[in-house]
Amino acid sequence: MKRKVISMLLCATMAVSMVGCGGGSDDASASAPAESEAPAADGAEAEAPADGEAASGGGGALEAFTPADGSPVAVNSIYKPAADPSDWTIAVVVKDSSNGWFVRMEEGVKQFASDYGINAYQKGPVATDAAQQVEVIENQINQDIDAICVVPVDPATCDTVLQDAKDKGIKVICHEGSNANCDIDLEAFSNAGYGAYIMDNLAEAMGEEGTYVTMVAHLTNASQNEWADGAVARANEAYPNMINLEASPRVESENNSERAYEVAKEVLKTYPEVKGFVGTSSMDTPGIARAIDELGLNGKVFVCGTGMPNECRELIKSGSIHSAQLWDPAEAGYAMCVMATMMLDGQTIGAGSDLGLASYSDMIVNADNSNVVEGAGWISLKADNVDNYNF
Numbered sequence: 001m002k003r004k005v006i007s008m009l010l011c012a013t014m015a016v017s018m019v020g021c022g023g024g025s026d027d028a029s030a031s032a033p034a035e036s037e038a039p040a041a042d043g044a045e046a047e048a049p050a051d052g053e054a055a056s057g058g059g060g061a062l063e064a065f066t067p068a069d070g071s072p073v074a075v076n077s078i079y080k081p082a083a084d085p086s087d088w089t090i091a092v093v094v095k096d097s098s099n100g101w102f103v104r105m106e107e108g109v110k111q112f113a114s115d116y117g118i119n120a121y122q123k124g125p126v127a128t129d130a131a132q133q134v135e136v137i138e139n140q141i142n143q144d145i146d147a148i149c150v151v152p153v154d155p156a157t158c159d160t161v162l163q164d165a166k167d168k169g170i171k172v173i174c175h176e177g178s179n180a181n182c183d184i185d186l187e188a189f190s191n192a193g194y195g196a197y198i199m200d201n202l203a204e205a206m207g208e209e210g211t212y213v214t215m216v217a218h219l220t221n222a223s224q225n226e227w228a229d230g231a232v233a234r235a236n237e238a239y240p241n242m243i244n245l246e247a248s249p250r251v252e253s254e255n256n257s258e259r260a261y262e263v264a265k266e267v268l269k270t271y272p273e274v275k276g277f278v279g280t281s282s283m284d285t286p287g288i289a290r291a292i293d294e295l296g297l298n299g300k301v302f303v304c305g306t307g308m309p310n311e312c313r314e315l316i317k318s319g320s321i322h323s324a325q326l327w328d329p330a331e332a333g334y335a336m337c338v339m340a341t342m343m344l345d346g347q348t349i350g351a352g353s354d355l356g357l358a359s360y361s362d363m364i365v366n367a368d369n370s371n372v373v374e375g376a377g378w379i380s381l382k383a384d385n386v387d388n389y390n391f
Helices: 026-030 100-116 130-141 155-167 191-206 222-238 257-270 284-294 309-318 329-344
Strands: 089-093 119-123 147-150 171-174 184-187 210-216 242-244 250-252 274-279 302-306 323-327 372-374 378-381
Touching: 089 100, 089 130, 089 329, 100 119, 100 329, 119 130, 119 329, 130 147, 130 155, 147 155, 147 329, 155 171, 171 329, 184 329, 191 210, 191 222, 191 242, 191 274, 191 302, 191 323, 191 378, 210 222, 210 257, 210 284, 222 242, 250 257, 257 274, 257 284, 274 284, 284 302, 284 309, 309 323, 309 378, 323 329
Parallel strands: 089 119, 089 147, 147 171, 171 184, 184 372, 210 242, 210 250, 210 274, 274 302, 302 323
Antiparallel strands: 323 378
16 A cells, blocks of 8 residues: 555645534434525526525536535645645446446546546446446455445445455445445435435425325335335325325336336326325336326326436426436535545544535434435426436
């Protein structure tokens, strides 16, 4: 492992503080915020969100990343006055290098590398396969790297290889994998809060009444089931006239849009009382929308859930999707790399930590797992803002 220059990097004159000293609220991690504002158009100054409203998760030009207070980010001033940061290497390993979600994440990783002058890059298997991903991780930790950021296909499958990384002195950061063997897990939000946010959008579409179904890629997918659980909990708490279909409360899409379409059609034909769907996989929401369209139920049956702008754009504009929720994977990739530099710099990450992005500017420590820190990076795409996003 290369000799580090950490002691030289602890400059008292840092232009931007990477760690806040305030505390996060447990209540904040469990509640859904008001809808995020669309990002400002190119050349316009972004408006600060209203009190109590989550900051926009981004989705505009990556160059526009700024702290929540809107001040300029002199990113290179954090490191370059003290030493050449090229001594550090950060590898990011994702679920699937060809998936559009992770293509977008790589934009954030590249932007970080450009902004900070630190060697950061992204790798991933050619398909979403846990065993293939472990091979990629093994290959990376056998290189001369200092930190690895992993979005695990199956957290448990990664445990042994991530422990190997830690044994080599490599800092390990995870995303969407709170039960993986990592030093710290960075999440864009609390899973319960995100599920609640989806349900708030679906309740708006359904007029706060009717029968709904939740869909996940697989019943074994931890994060998606936690989102679905958060949505159901929100409905039970706030929308007493919304009922999860008892006969088939949760269905699987196998993370395939065509399968989501087929399952949604089957549900709607078998249970005509169903009025709404919560989709958790980004494949679920557009697939369900196609089924709604084909059965002539546009405006009568509604879907809200995770979806990517370019895949959902026309379906949102046509009304087949009431709204799609997501976080910007580019920001997540960028934030993971910032977190890696903080760890390499010997800094403590916890409640109130600031990763320099509006959506990750006041981190909250998960109430049930102190190894998980959460931002507020959710976005809701509707007809009036979907064109502001291009990925």
